[in-house]
Amino acid sequence: MSHRRSWWKTGIGLVLTAVMLFPVYWMINVSFTKTSDLRDSPPNLFPFAPTLDGYTAVLSQQLPYLGTSLLIGLGTVLVTLVISAPAGYALAKLRLRGAAPLTFILLVAQMIPGVVMAMGFYAIYLNSGLLNTVGGLILADSTIAVPFGVLLFTAFMSGIPNELIQAATVDGAGPWRTFRSIILPVSRNSAITVSLFAFLWAWSDFIFASTLSRSGQFLPITLGIYKYIGNNTSQWNAIMATAVVASIPAAILLIVAQRYVAAGVTAGAVKD
Amino acid sequence: MTTLPVRVGAARPDAGGAVGTPAPLPPKQRSRRTSFGTNQWVALAFVAPLIAYLVIFYAFPLYRNIELSLHDYTPRAFVQGNAAFVGIENYVAVFGSKTFPKALANTALFTIVSIAFQFGIGLILAVFFRNNFRLNGVLRGLFLVPWLLPLIVSASTWSSMMNSDNGVINSALAVIGVAPVNWLTSPDLVLASVIIANIWLGIPFNLVVLYSGLQNIPEDLYEAASLDGANAWQKFWRITFPLLRPVSLITILLGLIYTLKVVDIIWIMTAGGPGDSSTTLATWSYREAFGTGNPDFSPAAAVGNVLILIALIFGFIYLRIQNRTEK
Incomplete structure (x- = not known):
């Protein structure tokens, strides 16, 4: 009896998920639809005569953009980890004076609208030559992730037993060695969660890309799609194919790291 | 999900920075006596990169932004660096502009309606997923997809679905005999359209946070209520709802703060148009600075400030509530 009831609930769950994911399905469906079938009315619910034209267009035009985004994502992860892991350690374990106000500043920093930051960065980059550079975009994108990273590392590292650190001190390890060979390995899961979000936010960023890197040689994929939409308003199959390709990192992360994603969301992570 | 309880539970001990464990080992005492001053330097060294980072990449852009709003920056003045100081003139112009009341009303509508539906739907789904059934974890994982997709992807997908001529939504409506709806071009509808897309985007976040909040409600409360003959409805209103209140408040306020700043989804779908019909404060600021061929940074910065x-007002309410719930 209870077994039957649980299958009934699975049924409802499947229907709800299908409704929720319909736009995602539709994106994939359109990406395989032939250009000549795009204006069919009613539209085809399934690409019965699939075409890879959309994907060929992506690979021929958008490949460099994907490469740029990958580079920006990895760079952002690096900057975020280098800044936030040591700071998290100081806040959690080193009895830093002024830890409370610093934590407060980090919380407030997350509330500042991206468009405001973009204007500030634009004004600074214009005069310092960082406009339209990969480095400039990495630094700007890292501001989305650094406060989150510090807060997450602090929360996790607070839970590391002090005895562990004391034992290292007894063995003669200095603060840096303790951090590197005790704290960092233990905090692996937090580091994965922080890296994952930093990468995803940088990969998905539109505001900084569209303001700080509008005309450079190295455009990220979000801007590639945006420009493509502007130039080919009716080529929905190619646009959606690009969208599918741009979603691949998110899909991979969801499959291999769902538990880290859920942990990050509940730790107060919020998408910009 | 195994990292979750560790992290939530780990956030509290040692929060004050004091050594809480009553196991004073001799080496610890020695190091504490001799190197108390050194410890602060070590702590500072670990936090120094962050402080430098915050000054250069937060304080400086914000300062530049205030400076922009108090001068009259034209693109040329930007390069030459000789913009005239105009005091609060940009703010006066912004408040007097006919776009201001429209953008303010749109921001309020966009935020409140989005949050109401995101939270309501998220809560219903969280309660539903609290049930034990096959595939529960997999389906919950799939619900995260909209949240993980780049916004440009979601926004362009919704644009294609809401297309007036051959979008799938209008085709579906045609089947039941409804005339085509101009989702993205009718001034009366366009705000509703971007709100629909934004609700869809926000459901996963609300679901995940509320679901983890539900996990913290002890199961025996429900069992006791069942023994007393409470039905599902009563259990929800007498147990779930009151016990979920702190988590709910925080979810809603975080949602408010982050919905206020939304630019991408609106900009990609409608660019704030037609006219100002879907312009919010954030998209207005973006449009003035970057959206036209003729950038007007000073009023844009004023709107941004x-x-x-507004974001900070809700931010402080959030921090106060969070402080109170932690005590």
């Missing part, structure tokens, strides 16, 4: 003020 007004937006910061």
